[in-house]
Amino acid sequence: MVGRGTLTPLELKLRTDISDNLNKLKQEKGYNQQDIVKGSGISQSTLSQYFAGKRLPSKKNAEILADFFEVPIEVIDPRLSNSPAPTTSPIQSIYDQLEPPRQGKVLTYAERQLNEQKNEEETKINEVSEVISLYKVEVVSETAAACGFNYGFGYDDTDRETIEVDERPPRYDIATKVSGDSMQPDYQDGDILYLVDKGLTTYSGDLAVIAYGDRSYFKKIYTENGRLRLVSLNDKYEDIILDFPPAEDTHIKIYAVVGVYRGE
Structure with missing residues (x-):
């Protein structure tokens, strides 16, 4: 059990990952700490904790740093992304809840439906070709x-x-x-x-x-x-x-x- 004030393993890993990301960007861009302070408006002490892996940045500061380094926000903080979250289709959701051999039956039926659809589309293409070919x-x-x-x-x-x-x-x-x-x-x-x-x-x-x-x-x-x-x-x-x-x-x-x- 994790007590109050104790960091979880996930939080510790996030701090390390964000620290690594920031230091890598700093090196790639050729900036020093003062360049980042002036360019981002974030205080020297706060930045030092981010770069040392002692603190997680807020979403606002992560966005500021992403703009400063001109990278997507998830490059700064893997928890954040401007991309829409992927959605699961109803069919996939139902399939995931099934167990073998029912999953196999679903796949067999779906493959049969797909083949029928392809045959129908090919027939339509051929019919059009016959009409327009001179x-x-x-x-x-x-x-x-x-x-x-x-x-x-x-x-x-x-x-x-x-x-x-x-x-x-x-x-x-x-x-x-x-x-x-x-x-x-x-x-x-x-x-x-x-x-x-x-x-x-x-x-x-x-x-x-x-x-x-x-x-x-x-x-x-x-x-x-x-x-x-x-x-x-x-x-x-x-x-x-x-x-x-x-x-x-x-x-x-x-x-x-x-x-x-x-x-x-």
Whole structure:
């Protein structure tokens, strides 16, 4: 039991800590005792007791010394701080009162809730990305005929336009638009076709755009006995037969269809 007038171990330690702090600041700043007396307005005798660890400073004097040394008040007296005291959340307070295994149950439930929240946030981010992501596609101005013929076709020297689509296109060499109804119901007028020049010489039902002389076609293509047979998906159109290879003065280019985009 500590009697009246007897210092507790905590008070003794505080005096020592404050004395050490003050002497350290005095040395770092290069001040002597008289400098501190003049600068702080605290009496020589009172300061001497603080520096010797024989007395604890009042809060007012601790604030004065903190201003003089230009340091936070807790550097002078660890008991004092201008920072707000940390608060304990209701959840933490309840958790601290629980004992194992109940604490483990709380952690498991909290982790499950956190994972669900992260998944919901990621889903929202993905949904927003899908809405705002637009991809630029360069499309030739002429359209690939999905009917009989399309005169004036040519992908090498043609005007092009850039449009925006909301789906990432596949890797492609060139893009064009469907014209007509011969490939319905699978392909509609205005659909964008993504094309690749695969350099093939034989075909067996491949979807392709064929530039043949001054005509163009979008059909299923077959090679049969030195000819090309072009087949429409729409039954009202008859097959088209072309010489393959064509005459020397007839230009031919065949692009495989690797993807399609249909806007709203």
